[in-house]
Amino acid sequence: MEKFIASSAFEKATIKRLSAAVQVKTESYDDLGKIGEDKRWDVQYDFNKYLKKTFPRIFSQLRIEYVNTHGLFITWNGTEPELKPTLLMAHMDTVPVPPETIDQWTHPPWSGYYDGKFVWGRGSSDCKNQLLAVLESVDLLLENGFVPKRTVLMSFGFDEERGGPQGAGHLAPFIFERYGKDALAVIVDEGGGFADNWGASMCMPGVAEKGHIDVEIVIRMPGGHSSIPLPHTAIGVMSELIVLIEDNPYEPHLVDKNPYLGALYCGADHAPDFPDKLRKILEKSRGHETCNAANDELAQEAAKMSPFVRYLMQTSQAADIIGGGVKVNAMPERVSAFVNHRINIGSTSESVKTKVTSLAQQIAEKHNLTLHAFDDAKEERNSIFLKAGYNELEPAPLTPTNVDELTAYAVLSGTVRALYGEDVIVAPGLMTGNTDTRYYWDLTRHIFRFAPGWDGEQGGLANGVHTVDEHVSVKAHINGVKWFSLFIRNMDEATLD
Known part of the structure; x- marks a missing residue:
């Protein structure tokens, strides 16, 4: 055979x-x-x-x-x-x-x-x-x-x-x-x-494997003829919120149970070109029951190798879908977007919700909007709504x-x-x-x-x-x-x- x-x-x-x-x-x-x-x-x-x-x-x-x-x-x-x-x-x-x-x-x-x-x-x-x-x-x-x-x-x-x-x-x-x-x-x-x-x-x-949560953002604002526009339409406010989210990424964080730490140990022991700087930082954490301080230093250094490596130790966020508006001369009354998150080992979906809520609150206060964060509230005008997608998942x-x-x-x-x-x-x-x-x-x-x-x-x-x-x-x-x-x-x- x-x-x-x-x-x-x-x-x-x-x-x-x-x-x-x-x-x-x-x-x-x-x-x-x-x-x-x-x-x-x-x-x-x-x-x-x-x-x-x-x-x-x-x-x-x-x-x-x-x-x-x-x-x-x-x-x-x-x-x-x-x-x-x-x-x-x-x-x-x-x-x-x-x-x-x-x-x-x-x-x-x-x-x-x-x-x-x-x-x-x-x-x-x-x-x-x-x-x-x-x-x-x-x-x-x-x-x-x-x-x-x-x-x-x-x-x-x-x-x-x-x-x-x-x-x-x-x-x-x-x-x-x-x-x-x-x-x-x-x-x-x-x-x-x-x-x-x-x-x-x-x-x-x-x-x-990392966890998963898709956060849906919905902004409801008054419509009207675009010849007499509001200072900021729902699209403008949504854009501002997405930029704020992207400007506040999660930091690399390497907990003991993250498998990548084991991969680093294997590399240090067996790979001929393992970086000396990584090896020295790794030695600080080896053999300790709790080594999160040394691991964070290690995560920051290892993350420099590539985005792929970085996201083995960091919650990711990506605005992947956006929609809103039906006519070029009518201000949009409803705009929605989805931000995909892959949750780092050692973190939770709740931590993602807390962070997105904090950022959305800043935009809501700036534009005098009411924030409804993951509360299943019915959509209404002059509001920002945060919702979790159907396939929410904690790290495996x-x-x-x-x-x-x-x-x-x-x-x-x-x-x-x-x-x-x-x-x-x-x-x-x-x-x-x-x-x-x-x-x-x-x-x-x-x-x-x-x-x-x-x-x-x-x-x-x-x-x-x-x-x-x-x-x-x-x-x-x-x-x-x-x-x-x-x-x-x-x-x-x-x-x-």
């Missing part, structure tokens, strides 16, 4: 499968209506038909169930049912492609074009590649007569890009009802991968990362090093975004947000995710298939329960 995965025949076949998967236009929109009423959901029928046609062995030999119409749940029963199952996840949907950006793509976004090294298109790296890697590995194991001891479960949502309420939000309770609390040995979903850090190749599976529980005994993290790490070599440093990683695992916390403590496919030359990080020219290395994708096939077998042999 392993020789076949490395063959040109498998490469041609997997390119064809991944390309065809990208060509099914499974876009998720924030304003999707009810399943069965909003026809935009119906493309999921097409994608599930594609999967059934592409993997007939899986669909004929394993237990297939559909949850909330489109959610796909697959069970491969093990011979030793007392062992906790392995759960592998991915999602079938993608973010939309804005029509005005299509001409900016090197290859059309729904073409699945293969250029000899990469497959291009929306969903190629987020995350139809991971979904296919899971199914291809299981299909190959079935074909080669492998029978698992430990049950293998596969759970594929269909609206992760809008927070997962209809997909994972129904799949997780379905699994919980069948298996119960803490019933799974491990969960692997999409997430962090590989990077070159400080002269070393590092693999950083996400063992936690931390997955155990000890390797002194055989843990799920040790099995994952060992599988990485077995495939890619012992020079690869495996260190705990942090997701700045959120995956469908947000619904699965009660099923196991051992949750990994991890993209196991690595090119080596091109890196394992996804290319063009959520933007123009999304693409994925075929070599990385094939390595993902190798990793999943090996991980399933390694979990089968691991005594974790």
Whole structure:
């Protein structure tokens, strides 16, 4: 089987499968209506038909169930049912492609074009590649007569890009009802991968993820003819508030339980080019039960490396949506905006609400407006309203990362090093975004947000995710298939329960 995965025949076949998967236009929109009423959901029928046609062995030999119409749940029963199952996840949907950006793509976004090294298109790296890697590995194991001891479960949502309420939000309770609390040995979903850090190749599976809150701001002010304008329209006031929010970012803050602190320790111990200044600051905190003062100094220094590193230790804020006004000669009576926040480890959604409320109060007082902050008040004129979005989420529980005994993290790490070599440093990683695992916390403590496919030359990080020219290395994708096939077998042999 392993020789076949490395063959040109498998490469041609997997390119064809991944390309065809990208060509099914499974876009998720924030304003999707009810399943069965909003026809935009119906493309999921097409994608599930594609999967059934592409993997007939899986669909004929394993237990297939559909949850909330489109959610796909697959069970491969093990011979030793007392062992906790392995759960592998991915999602079938993608973010939309804005029509005005299509001409900016090197290859059309729904073409699945293969250029000899990469497959291009929306969903190629987020995350139809991971979904296919899971199914291809299981299909190959079935074909080669492998029978698992430990049950293998596969759970594929269909609206992760809008927070997962209809997909994972129904799949997780379905699994919980069948298996119960803490019933799974491990969960692997999409997430962090590989990077070159400080002269070393590092693999950083996400063992936690930041929280999430979308703050909606609504400003209601009098309208009227624009030839006799107010000193400040609702749009002007909203602009002032957004600028005030952007001018007051959160500071980097590194608490002991942030996985990035563990990554810094690994880098200091094993990476040849780890900065001396960081090393000296790190030594101040190493070995202390509480080291927040030294950690803050460390956070300020580490944040200088890149915005990506900074936001591993800092609550982010981004004004992403704004709307208001209906006519060029009429002052707007209602203006709204959404500010997306990803909450730092050690912080809370309440701290975000407190800060936004404080800033909004300054603008309300300046313009003689009433502030209603997260109180569900009915909208009225001359007011600012702050509301929390539907998918508010606290930072995730931390997955155990000890390797002194055989843990799920040790099995994952060992599988990485077995495939890619012992020079690869495996260190705990942090997701700045959120995956469908947000619904699965009660099923196991051992949750990994991890993209196991690595090119080596091109890196394992996804290319063009959520933007123009999304693409994925075929070599990385094939390595993902190798990793999943090996991980399933390694979990089968691991005594974790």
